[in-house]
Amino acid sequence: xxxxxxxxxxxxxxxxxxxxxxxxxxxxxxxxxxxxxxxxxxxxxxxxxxxxxxxxxxxxxxxxxxxxxxxxxxxxxxxxxxxxxxxxxxxxxxxxxxxxxxxxxxxxxxxxxxxxxxxxxxxxxxxxxxxxxxxxxxxxxxxxxxxxxxxxxxxxxxxxxxxxxxxxxxxxxxxxxxxxxxxxxxxxxxxxxxxxxxxxxxx
Numbered sequence: 001x002x003x004x005x006x007x008x009x010x011x012x013x014x015x016x017x018x019x020x021x022x023x024x025x026x027x028x029x030x031x032x033x034x035x036x037x038x039x040x041x042x043x044x045x046x047x048x049x050x051x052x053x054x055x056x057x058x059x060x061x062x063x064x065x066x067x068x069x070x071x072x073x074x075x076x077x078x079x080x081x082x083x084x085x086x087x088x089x090x091x092x093x094x095x096x097x098x099x100x101x102x103x104x105x106x107x108x109x110x111x112x113x114x115x116x117x118x119x120x121x122x123x124x125x126x127x128x129x130x131x132x133x134x135x136x137x138x139x140x141x142x143x144x145x146x147x148x149x150x151x152x153x154x155x156x157x158x159x160x161x162x163x164x165x166x167x168x169x170x171x172x173x174x175x176x177x178x179x180x181x182x183x184x185x186x187x188x189x190x191x192x193x194x195x196x197x198x199x200x201x202x203x
């Protein structure tokens with residue numbers, strides 16, 4: 001047996017658990033970097049450094065920066081399913097408040113706010129990131145909500161409701177314009193929910 005063979009046999013095997021842990025670290029680091037710097041200013045090298053791995057390992061698991069972003073966004077977008085469920089579970093005439101409360105609840109929670117910031121900041125500044133965001137919000141959220149609306153312009157209604165919420169969220173959590181940024185959440189919900197409801201169900 002050669003020395004090379006001995007070294008090879010003595011090398012610890014990477015388990016599926018190790019691989020999953022590495023992938024998770026990379027995704028966490030990616031969300032952090034995209035949140036703080038946006039898509040344009042984030043590099044694979046920066047993600048790798050934050051994750052404590054070599055850049056080649058990032059490429060190995062995810063490919064290009066665009067693919068890293070998409071993987072990070074897909075995981076981060078999972079809580080948005082709660083928005084869809086909130087709209088679909090319960091009477092339609094109260095869907096606006098449920099949708100508004102669920103969306104802002106995600107933004108108020110520091111755990112879910114960080115990945116949302118990563119998505120929004122990146123989508124605003126980069127077309128590739130925006131394309132990923134559009135695809136996810138369209139397929140996982142808006143089309144399914146539109147499917148529950150008994151109206152010929154259901155998709156437009158769902159998009160306008162979402163636009164109302166995204167606009168307020170941008171001002172409150174991203175740009176932080178006062179007094180919206182520091183207003184009481186219940187007051188924000190009380191003012192915005194009827195508008196969202198109008199988009200969804202008013203004639």
